[in-house]
Amino acid sequence: xxxxxxxxxxxxxxxxxxxxxxxxxxxxLRVIVLDAAQPGTGTTAACMGHIVTMDDSKSxxxxxxxxxxxxxxxxxxxxxxxxxxxxxxxxxxEDDEEMDAVEKKFRYYSEWNVPCxxxxxxxxxxxxxxxxxxxxGALRVPGDRVVYxxxxxRWMLQGIDVRPVTxxxxxxxxxxxxxxxxxxxxKSVVLACGSDxxxxxxxxxxxxxxxxxxxxxRYPGFCHHQIVELGxxxxxxxxxxxxxxxxxxxxxxGQLLLGSSREFTGWDAGINNDLLQKMIARxxxxxxxxxxxxxxxxxxxxxxxxxxxxxxxxxxxxRQGLYIAAGHEGLGITTSLGTADLLAxxxxxxxxxxxxxxxxxxxxxxxDYGHHE
Amino acid sequence: MRIAVIGAxxxxxxxxxxxxxxxxxxLLVDENPRAGGQIWRHGPMAPPPKLAMEWIRRIxxxxxxxxxxxxxxxxxxxxxxxYSEQEGHVCLQCDKIILxxxxxxxxxxxxxxTLPNVFGAGGAQALLKAGMPVEGKRIVVAGSGPLLLAVAxxxxxxxxxxxxxxxxxxxxxxxxxxxxxxxxxxxxxQGVGFGTRLFPTRPRFGTWVCRAMGNDIVREVIATDGKRxxxxxxxxxxxxxxxxxxxELAQALGCxxxxxxxxxxxxxxxxxxxxxxxxxxxxxxxxxxxxxxxEIAALAALDIPNVTSxxxxxxxxxxxxxxxxxxxxxxxxxxxxxxxTTTVCRCEDVSFGVLKNQPDQRSAKLYTRCGMGxxxxxxxxxxxxxxxxxxxxxxxxxLSPVTLDALLDSQ
Numbered sequence: 001x002x003x004x005x006x007x008x009x010x011x012x013x014x015x016x017x018x019x020x021x022x023x024x025x026x027x028x029l030r031v032i033v034l035d036a037a038q039p040g041t042g043t044t045a046a047c048m049g050h051i052v053t054m055d056d057s058k059s060x061x062x063x064x065x066x067x068x069x070x071x072x073x074x075x076x077x078x079x080x081x082x083x084x085x086x087x088x089x090x091x092x093x094e095d096d097e098e099m100d101a102v103e104k105k106f107r108y109y110s111e112w113n114v115p116c117x118x119x120x121x122x123x124x125x126x127x128x129x130x131x132x133x134x135x136x137g138a139l140r141v142p143g144d145r146v147v148y149x150x151x152x153x154r155w156m157l158q159g160i161d162v163r164p165v166t167x168x169x170x171x172x173x174x175x176x177x178x179x180x181x182x183x184x185x186x187k188s189v190v191l192a193c194g195s196d197x198x199x200x201x202x203x204x205x206x207x208x209x210x211x212x213x214x215x216x217x218r219y220p221g222f223c224h225h226q227i228v229e230l231g232x233x234x235x236x237x238x239x240x241x242x243x244x245x246x247x248x249x250x251x252x253x254g255q256l257l258l259g260s261s262r263e264f265t266g267w268d269a270g271i272n273n274d275l276l277q278k279m280i281a282r283x284x285x286x287x288x289x290x291x292x293x294x295x296x297x298x299x300x301x302x303x304x305x306x307x308x309x310x311x312x313x314x315x316x317x318x319r320q321g322l323y324i325a326a327g328h329e330g331l332g333i334t335t336s337l338g339t340a341d342l343l344a345x346x347x348x349x350x351x352x353x354x355x356x357x358x359x360x361x362x363x364x365x366x367x368d369y370g371h372h373e
Numbered sequence: 374m375r376i377a378v379i380g381a382x383x384x385x386x387x388x389x390x391x392x393x394x395x396x397x398x399x400l401l402v403d404e405n406p407r408a409g410g411q412i413w414r415h416g417p418m419a420p421p422p423k424l425a426m427e428w429i430r431r432i433x434x435x436x437x438x439x440x441x442x443x444x445x446x447x448x449x450x451x452x453x454x455x456y457s458e459q460e461g462h463v464c465l466q467c468d469k470i471i472l473x474x475x476x477x478x479x480x481x482x483x484x485x486x487t488l489p490n491v492f493g494a495g496g497a498q499a500l501l502k503a504g505m506p507v508e509g510k511r512i513v514v515a516g517s518g519p520l521l522l523a524v525a526x527x528x529x530x531x532x533x534x535x536x537x538x539x540x541x542x543x544x545x546x547x548x549x550x551x552x553x554x555x556x557x558x559x560x561x562x563q564g565v566g567f568g569t570r571l572f573p574t575r576p577r578f579g580t581w582v583c584r585a586m587g588n589d590i591v592r593e594v595i596a597t598d599g600k601r602x603x604x605x606x607x608x609x610x611x612x613x614x615x616x617x618x619x620x621e622l623a624q625a626l627g628c629x630x631x632x633x634x635x636x637x638x639x640x641x642x643x644x645x646x647x648x649x650x651x652x653x654x655x656x657x658x659x660x661x662x663x664x665x666x667x668e669i670a671a672l673a674a675l676d677i678p679n680v681t682s683x684x685x686x687x688x689x690x691x692x693x694x695x696x697x698x699x700x701x702x703x704x705x706x707x708x709x710x711x712x713x714t715t716t717v718c719r720c721e722d723v724s725f726g727v728l729k730n731q732p733d734q735r736s737a738k739l740y741t742r743c744g745m746g747x748x749x750x751x752x753x754x755x756x757x758x759x760x761x762x763x764x765x766x767x768x769x770x771x772l773s774p775v776t777l778d779a780l781l782d783s784q
Contacts, residue, residue: 273449291778
């Protein structure tokens, strides 16, 4: 049994923990990262890796727009195996009602200085000929991107003291203890274990929200953007019911990732065939040519979901020096960078890049948490 | 009683025929277009062996629902899900399942193993039976296991010039196996039969290929016995290192798998109630063992008491099976042939040098894409298991690649 000292102990080597570790390490702090598995092999590995600006709420827009810009700046530095691709996002409108929503979205994104353009049905087909005819149009957000999150996580952790396969047994007032009895003493402890965070702090209201993803064989040029149906936001916004939404992503090697589904089933990672079929049928409705493509593999992953759809970032009340960076639902890859900058500012006592208030972890103790939408 | 038999090689044919002859309602499914599996593979150009014909006739004499060219994708809440392009979704609802999913070849990476005209031993056998012309071609057969002789004999029969048969197992470990051949004379006669056809090419034991060379296709291999190396010019190299049980479907059904083999009791019952497993998936033992196990599983599934005599007959093969594995055990030198630039995962082009520092299978997969391609680690998984001791890829839904429309209308 050994004892280790550091400035910041980060529990969780997923992309959120890695981004926080990188920010604090760059600020000159001594950082140790612990994880029960290898870096980036949990929920991070189950993700699509879509770097996306989303406007479910003003706070979400703030966090995603800031993070998206940060990814853009990082792009040139990332190693090739991070597979960064400036694919852009297409938000596809099926009918006039959704087209109205596209126009509203265009105005809102423009207010936030996120470059975007409206495409009509024909313009959309010119970009993506494999979409079915008759779609009304789309909002094109060219600055959104696609990355391979697992290798981004490893890239962020370069030069940092990472101890994989070191499950933490318990937190204590000085730091944490791993299951072998080793003690880690730190001024600050950051809990960044996604849905697993509740295993160390049971009061944390983070629930695993299961999703399915499919990957196909290689079809270079089948689609060029990450294409998402406008109804995706609604699917993501609901908290209780099962839902699916069309979401397809081209990988740089020509493979296609196909999503998405959302359901609450605890930690059961099994394939829900009914939901999987609904998900594929939904995608097929938008892209009929998908029917002939070869499907290689299906898997599930757990999004760490919170009631108000915003992550928990910052000090945890009741224990000096304990911080939370978890609950990023389906946006953890995108918002890892914004999360890291907010958290680093709080730990270092510097000015945050934008207001941390909507994300503060202590909000879950408010009596009306999760009730106002 | 409705019984689904998955796989129509020797084990599956014996199970299906026995079950049907004893009154069961039988469904027989195989992803190949014909019965016979890998070992009894046949086609218009290659008639099945006599023993295979006997069992195929027994199947044909019964009213058995057969589905060939059908792939089992896995299991959902409704049971097994299977699909074929011709038939669409195939309903496999049944009371009991007998798995006879056979085995595949073990490939081990060595410099040049990905050159054109380097085949697996079994793969070469299949190509020969499909009519690949080899007359006058120079052939080296290498690797390990009883299959090598059979493959070399087929090449010779088709007019090829077998310039070398290299068995990595040493003569000493093979001689320990000799008493088994005396106990099972049919095997000895089979071996002698191959031998006469191959004359004058004799197998060299304790010898293996350490490198295949050629710019565009294989032109020459370097053979070695660990002490010296010598070149063997050739046009085709057929190289397989034995067999790996196919356990993916059993795993998907929740059956216990230990040391790469499906665990079964004396009745061939797996850890899942109502699921039996026979033949190579439970351990490499050859066609005679697979046939017996198929009969046992069918009788046991139907609760027929005279299964006991078959079980005793199966026991007589026990030492044959375990000694077979021991005799052809891989020597450490054949696990050390890959160089840093040697490809290990062909689907995703991942080399030995990239893999050797990975801590485990999951990291290798996620960090380097090893095993993520169309074969889903069926080829590189067992190789990495041998080279690095990593566990095999866990099977994912669907067990074999299918077109997306296969999943659109399964209800």
